[in-house]
Amino acid sequence: MAAAATCGTGAGSTGSIGAAACKNNVTSFQRKGPRASGTDSGCSRLVSIAGTRPSVRNGQLLVSTGLPALDQLLGGGLAVGTVLLIEEDKYNTYSSLLFKYFLAEGIINGHTLLVASAKENPADTLQELPAPLLDDNCKKDFDEDVCNHKTPDSNIKMKIAWRYQLLPKMEQSGPVSSSRFGHYYDASKRMPQELIEASKWHGFFFPEKLSSTLTIEPCSLTGGYRKLLQFIQNVIYEEGFDGSNPQKKQKNILRIGIQNLGSPLWGDDICCTENCDNSHSLTKFLYVLRGLLRTSLSACIITMPTHLIQNKAVIARVTNLSDTVVGLESFIGSERETNPLYKDYHGLIHIRQIPRLNNLIYDVSDVKDLAFKLKRKLFTIEWVQDNYLRQERNIYPPGFSYLLKQKDSAWGEGSLQHSTFLMSFLAKATAFASRLVRHSEPLKQTGSGRILQAAGPRLWHDGRRQATPGLLAIPPSSSHAEL
Amino acid sequence: MFPELNNLLNTTPDRTEQGKLTLLCDAKTDGSFLVHHFLSFYLKANCKVCFVALVQSFSHYNIVGRKLGVSLTAARECGQLVFLEGLKSSVDVFFRAQAEPHPLQFLREADAGSLQPVYEFVREALKPVEDGQAAWRYPVLLVDDLSVLLSLGLGAVAVLDFMHYCRVAVCWEQKGNIVALVHDSGDAEDEENDILLNGLSHQSHLILRAEGLATGFCRDVHGQLRILWRTPSQPAAQRDRSLTYQYKIQDKSVSFFAKGMSPAVL
Numbered sequence: 001m002a003a004a005a006t007c008g009t010g011a012g013s014t015g016s017i018g019a020a021a022c023k024n025n026v027t028s029f030q031r032k033g034p035r036a037s038g039t040d041s042g043c044s045r046l047v048s049i050a051g052t053r054p055s056v057r058n059g060q061l062l063v064s065t066g067l068p069a070l071d072q073l074l075g076g077g078l079a080v081g082t083v084l085l086i087e088e089d090k091y092n093t094y095s096s097l098l099f100k101y102f103l104a105e106g107i108i109n110g111h112t113l114l115v116a117s118a119k120e121n122p123a124d125t126l127q128e129l130p131a132p133l134l135d136d137n138c139k140k141d142f143d144e145d146v147c148n149h150k151t152p153d154s155n156i157k158m159k160i161a162w163r164y165q166l167l168p169k170m171e172q173s174g175p176v177s178s179s180r181f182g183h184y185y186d187a188s189k190r191m192p193q194e195l196i197e198a199s200k201w202h203g204f205f206f207p208e209k210l211s212s213t214l215t216i217e218p219c220s221l222t223g224g225y226r227k228l229l230q231f232i233q234n235v236i237y238e239e240g241f242d243g244s245n246p247q248k249k250q251k252n253i254l255r256i257g258i259q260n261l262g263s264p265l266w267g268d269d270i271c272c273t274e275n276c277d278n279s280h281s282l283t284k285f286l287y288v289l290r291g292l293l294r295t296s297l298s299a300c301i302i303t304m305p306t307h308l309i310q311n312k313a314v315i316a317r318v319t320n321l322s323d324t325v326v327g328l329e330s331f332i333g334s335e336r337e338t339n340p341l342y343k344d345y346h347g348l349i350h351i352r353q354i355p356r357l358n359n360l361i362y363d364v365s366d367v368k369d370l371a372f373k374l375k376r377k378l379f380t381i382e383w384v385q386d387n388y389l390r391q392e393r394n395i396y397p398p399g400f401s402y403l404l405k406q407k408d409s410a411w412g413e414g415s416l417q418h419s420t421f422l423m424s425f426l427a428k429a430t431a432f433a434s435r436l437v438r439h440s441e442p443l444k445q446t447g448s449g450r451i452l453q454a455a456g457p458r459l460w461h462d463g464r465r466q467a468t469p470g471l472l473a474i475p476p477s478s479s480h481a482e483l
Numbered sequence: 484m485f486p487e488l489n490n491l492l493n494t495t496p497d498r499t500e501q502g503k504l505t506l507l508c509d510a511k512t513d514g515s516f517l518v519h520h521f522l523s524f525y526l527k528a529n530c531k532v533c534f535v536a537l538v539q540s541f542s543h544y545n546i547v548g549r550k551l552g553v554s555l556t557a558a559r560e561c562g563q564l565v566f567l568e569g570l571k572s573s574v575d576v577f578f579r580a581q582a583e584p585h586p587l588q589f590l591r592e593a594d595a596g597s598l599q600p601v602y603e604f605v606r607e608a609l610k611p612v613e614d615g616q617a618a619w620r621y622p623v624l625l626v627d628d629l630s631v632l633l634s635l636g637l638g639a640v641a642v643l644d645f646m647h648y649c650r651v652a653v654c655w656e657q658k659g660n661i662v663a664l665v666h667d668s669g670d671a672e673d674e675e676n677d678i679l680l681n682g683l684s685h686q687s688h689l690i691l692r693a694e695g696l697a698t699g700f701c702r703d704v705h706g707q708l709r710i711l712w713r714t715p716s717q718p719a720a721q722r723d724r725s726l727t728y729q730y731k732i733q734d735k736s737v738s739f740f741a742k743g744m745s746p747a748v749l
Binding site: 058219220229230233280283284286287288290291292294295312313315316317320321356357358359360361364368 | 513516546550569570571573574577590592593635666672673675676732
């Protein structure tokens with residue numbers, strides 16, 4: 001590489017190791033705009049790459065993750081040169097779906113793909129990619145989805161709910177043409193064969209590469225990771241994604257997808273025991289991968305079964321070494337599957353980390369409790385009220401007046417946001433109550449029978465709600481008939 | 484640099500203490516804004532800075548530095564800044580054998596390496612110029628960050644040894660300053676990281692600890708900063724001074740306020 005050459009000759013003085021001004025140094029963090037053009041020489045030619053757009057905040061080049069809803073949560077998309085780490089859900093159902101969306105987006109935009117897996121042959125993975133929703137044939141089906149999905153909640157106006165109105169609506173727009181940034185995919189159909197064959201992809205299937213030779217001498221990385229790094233570096237250099245190959249002038253993005261990184265199939269025992277021999281293997285791999293990505297026009301998605309990693313310290317280190325971290329938690333087999341709050345959804349999505357690139361601040365959505373569902377064809381992400389709020393309702397039963405005092409902490413009890421949230425929440429609680437009550441049902445005795453439920457808004461006829469405090473009534477003499 | 488943070492720390496670029504180790508620590512939040520502050524602060528103070536940047540690329544610091552009023556490319560070209568870009572160098576070191584010893588040589592080693600090449604690099608970068616013309620005031624070593632060295636296979640003791648050697652070379656011999664960032668893993672039970680953090684806390688003169696709010700995410704208050712002034716060489720009877728502020732990071736600056744006095748609440 002040209003970078004290494006200049007550094008090698010001038011390695012006598014220490015200044016040159018870092019200070020070698022490599023003119024053809026392509027980093028992916030090119031600032032858009034005339035001010036940056038003095039130092040960043042490749043600035044103008046990055047603008048015209050298909051499937052990318054500059055971020056509105058810092059001019060960073062972004063690619064779509066394949067899910068417009070996720071793009072919006074990540075601040076517009078995935079930055080070129082960064083890693084998106086997906087913490088897999090328990091049975092790897094939805095994380096593999098997100099993986100395929102990422103690859104499908106690459107095919108639609110004409111990007112080069114690099115798919116690495118130890119479990120499934122990349123050729124088979126590519127056959128299973130979802131089909132894009134590209135034209136108006138599907139618009140009718142999509143509109144049906146949107147109509148079914150309108151809940152009665154939206155009909156109820158929030159009276160003291162100015163905070164709710166500030167919350168962002170998730171993207172609900174319809175299918176779009178292929179020149180747009182993010183695309184929608186139909187998970188029930190396969191991508192057309194001709195699109196797959198027209199695309200350029202490289203596959204790394206670890207069981208096939210077991211016998212190949214290595215040029216990297218043994219270090220603390222396990223064999224699988226070393227071979228994968230070597231493969232990625234070869235592709236980046238041969239195809240010219242880092243601008244160092246004089247024969248190749250590349251103006252495309254390389255999308256790297258690595259599946260189930262850290263699982264025992266890669267030869268790593270980090271998911272098997274708590275004190276493993278090579279505990280630094282995975283973190284070293286991520287560091288060198290980050291170095292490769294930062295110096296080339298590529299974006300990477302990694303799915304990792306973090307629920308299997310027993311050493312929490314490793315998970316913290318892996319999170320620090322990745323740029324964007326998204327965790328998926330599916331409801332399959334968990335107690336939340338029967339929770340009425342989550343009955344429309346398939347799982348929760350946690351945005352654990354978003355990078356601050358070229359900036360002190362970053363785009364973070366205010367909404368923290370997000371759930372996803374795979375409804376018929378589309379994968380949507382929505383805000384859902386969490387358990388905290390359900391318990392909050394129990395503490396503040398309606399029919400009483402409350403004095404909320406403001407205290408000093410930012411989001412503790414009594415803070416301004418908390419109080420406003422509570423007020424709007426209580427307004428919503430009564431609205432919910434009006435849905436739940438069945439007026440034909442007889443009044444149930446709760447508790448020991450000594451305390452009667454007074455006339456008023458009757459809530460929580462599921463029997464769990466105890467009697468309203470403070471409303472004592474003389475028990476009817478019929479309950480003591482045995483005397 | 485952030486003028487409000489300078490006021491809190493009671494320093495200006497013209498009037499700073501020398502021979503001090505400043506420890507930056509973050510827990511449940513991102514403390515990199517402190518690294519940007521000190522980088523631009525010392526460049527404006529006309530010091531010779533050696534920056535060991537292991538987690539981000541040069542252009543990242545450059546773009547943020549421009550917002551804060553310093554140009555890293557100009558500083559590098561005139562020799563004020565010596566920049567070790569960890570990510571780019573790691574790719575060079577890892578994929579091809581280097582003829583001369585490289586600072587990041589430990590990436591190629593099978594068992595736990597040592598940080599001696601990095602120490603040699605720092606020492607070489609910050610050694611005083613012999614011709615007597617003192618262009619810069621005093622040397623400063625900035626490390627971002629030390630926790631990633633633990634992820635690369637080095638032990639906590641090796642990193643502590645490296646910091647000790649650097650303190651002797653920079654703080655004691657040349658009366659310069661050192662600023663280093665360490666992540667606090669909190670409840671993740673990272674023993675090596677805790678050893679490193681505790682060891683450095685006992686050696687440092689100033690600890691800046693950025694913490695996320697205990698109550699969770701807030702749009703107007705991004706976190707809490709604890710400032711602790713220490714005197715490692717004095718007997719423990721003398722009490723250390725400590726202050727706590729909450730902060731909000733904006734596009735080009737960070738605003739600090741007393742706890743509970745966020746403009747959004749008042």
